[in-house]
Amino acid sequence: MSVFADDVVNFTSVLKLAHDFFGREYLKRKKFRERKKLVSVALPFSDLIFAAGAVPVFPIRMEKFKINKYLIALDSAKNLFGWDITTKLLGYARQFDFLKLIDSILDDVINTLNEKYNALYDLGIESGISTDFCYGIKSLFGMHVSKGKNVDANFNVAIRCSAFNKYLETLKNLVPKQIWIDIPPRIVGNQNETLEIFTENISKAISELEELTGNIITDNSLNKQFRIGNQVKRYYKTILYEISNSDFYPCNPATFAEILALMGITFQDFNSNAQVYLENVSQLVNEMRERIKKNIGMDVSKMPRILVTPVFGGWDPKTQEILYKLGGRTIYADWEILGLLDEINVSKNSNPVEEYAKYLLNASTNGIGCDNDTLTDSYVRIAKKLNVDGLIFNQLFGCHSISNCYNMLRQKVRNTLEIPSTVINFNKIGEGIEQLETRLNAFMEMFP
Numbered sequence: 001m002s003v004f005a006d007d008v009v010n011f012t013s014v015l016k017l018a019h020d021f022f023g024r025e026y027l028k029r030k031k032f033r034e035r036k037k038l039v040s041v042a043l044p045f046s047d048l049i050f051a052a053g054a055v056p057v058f059p060i061r062m063e064k065f066k067i068n069k070y071l072i073a074l075d076s077a078k079n080l081f082g083w084d085i086t087t088k089l090l091g092y093a094r095q096f097d098f099l100k101l102i103d104s105i106l107d108d109v110i111n112t113l114n115e116k117y118n119a120l121y122d123l124g125i126e127s128g129i130s131t132d133f134c135y136g137i138k139s140l141f142g143m144h145v146s147k148g149k150n151v152d153a154n155f156n157v158a159i160r161c162s163a164f165n166k167y168l169e170t171l172k173n174l175v176p177k178q179i180w181i182d183i184p185p186r187i188v189g190n191q192n193e194t195l196e197i198f199t200e201n202i203s204k205a206i207s208e209l210e211e212l213t214g215n216i217i218t219d220n221s222l223n224k225q226f227r228i229g230n231q232v233k234r235y236y237k238t239i240l241y242e243i244s245n246s247d248f249y250p251c252n253p254a255t256f257a258e259i260l261a262l263m264g265i266t267f268q269d270f271n272s273n274a275q276v277y278l279e280n281v282s283q284l285v286n287e288m289r290e291r292i293k294k295n296i297g298m299d300v301s302k303m304p305r306i307l308v309t310p311v312f313g314g315w316d317p318k319t320q321e322i323l324y325k326l327g328g329r330t331i332y333a334d335w336e337i338l339g340l341l342d343e344i345n346v347s348k349n350s351n352p353v354e355e356y357a358k359y360l361l362n363a364s365t366n367g368i369g370c371d372n373d374t375l376t377d378s379y380v381r382i383a384k385k386l387n388v389d390g391l392i393f394n395q396l397f398g399c400h401s402i403s404n405c406y407n408m409l410r411q412k413v414r415n416t417l418e419i420p421s422t423v424i425n426f427n428k429i430g431e432g433i434e435q436l437e438t439r440l441n442a443f444m445e446m447f448p
């Protein structure tokens with residue numbers, strides 16, 4: 001049985017988040033019945049797309065998954081009874097579920113998602129993407145080979161990774177309409193000038209989105225979206241800083257890590273419906289607090305908290321399970337490290353395009369940075385703020401941009417945080433599990 005199922009079956013918001021992740025039917029309805037434009041995204045930059053009245057989508061969500069039969073049953077039940085009754089029914093039905101079908105729902109979700117990631121990675125390679133690229137790029141390319149024809153455009157903010165920007169060029173063959181926000185070259189020197197160029201680049205992307213959708217993006221629509229995004233970020237941070245720091249968890253730490261992983265993936269396109277997503281994460285925080293208050297969950301006071309990063313380009317989800325079995329709790333916080341959970345100013349008289357430019361500029365200079373020094377500072381700063389007991393750096397095969405800074409990071413962690421750190425290697429989900437176990441075993445022995 002899954003280590004997670006016991007926890008989640010009565011956790012309505014987690015089921016909702018998992019259910020909404022598989023959004024094929026919702027996306028079909030938006031595209032064909034409501035004639036909305038679908039725009040693929042690969043990093044959490046969906047705000048302008050929402051403000052344009054289009055639908056952002058992380059393309060793996062358009063895939064058909066094997067587990068759909070459970071989710072269709074869940075879908076029908078929630079349409080008939082609503083979510084609260086459905087989860088209660090699931091809890092009740094579970095007592096009579098001798099085949100353990102319900103127990104396997106979340107396990108299936110996780111395993112099927114991983115299988116799909118790997119299948120799309122293989123498809124990416126078969127379709128000609130260079131084998132030198134990282135897992136994230138290969139699988140993203142595969143996602144577009146598979147479903148690129150369903151989207152009306154691809155939206156991106158050019159990041160510091162030259163491989164990613166090269167991949168975006170190749171993507172033009174699959175999705176001809178590309179809307180990018182260019183980051184001004186090397187952000188140094190005059191900040192006002194940089195901000196001005198950034199603002200112009202954003203305005204250009206806004207015009208392209210308007211042309212695509214036929215809708216006008218007003219200051220109001222931008223601010224409305226930024227407000228929703230800010231609230232989502234607040235809830236996300238509450239989970240990261242408040243709940244993940246408590247001695248009693250609302251579920252076992254492996255489930256908790258799974259929820260953080262799900263948050264990380266879904267934050268990229270807010271599950272294509274920002275308002276509903278906001279309601280789900282708000283409910284998630286409430287449910288977590290409620291469960292802690294009622295003592296439903298697990299005492300984790302003796303378990304060290306381990307920050308595992310970066311995972312957005314690909315990692316083996318087995319990591320959190322192995323760490324749990326070795327007595328640790330896994331924390332994923334990539335978007336916070338990269339500055340993407342910072343709020344956007346929506347105060348009266350502010351100019352939303354300029355505020356968005358400031359937000360991106362801050363993420364570019366202080367989050368991911370233009371160099372390894374800034375990036376490693378971000379890792380150390382957030383590890384300190386999160387008050388973690390250890391740090392594991394996930395080094396990706398094929399990543400020459402952010403994965404080559406471990407030596408510098410280890411030095412800084414040693415000098416300033418004085419907590420154990422180690423590096424694990426990742427190429428493809430399910431590959432090298434034995435080495436991963438050995439490495440994590442040795443790492444966890446450093447804790448009393």
Ligand code: SF4
Pocket residue numbers: 134135136137161162163164313396398399400401402403
């Ligand atoms: S993991 Fe590395 S190579 Fe891949 S997109 Fe991110 S920075 Fe680029």
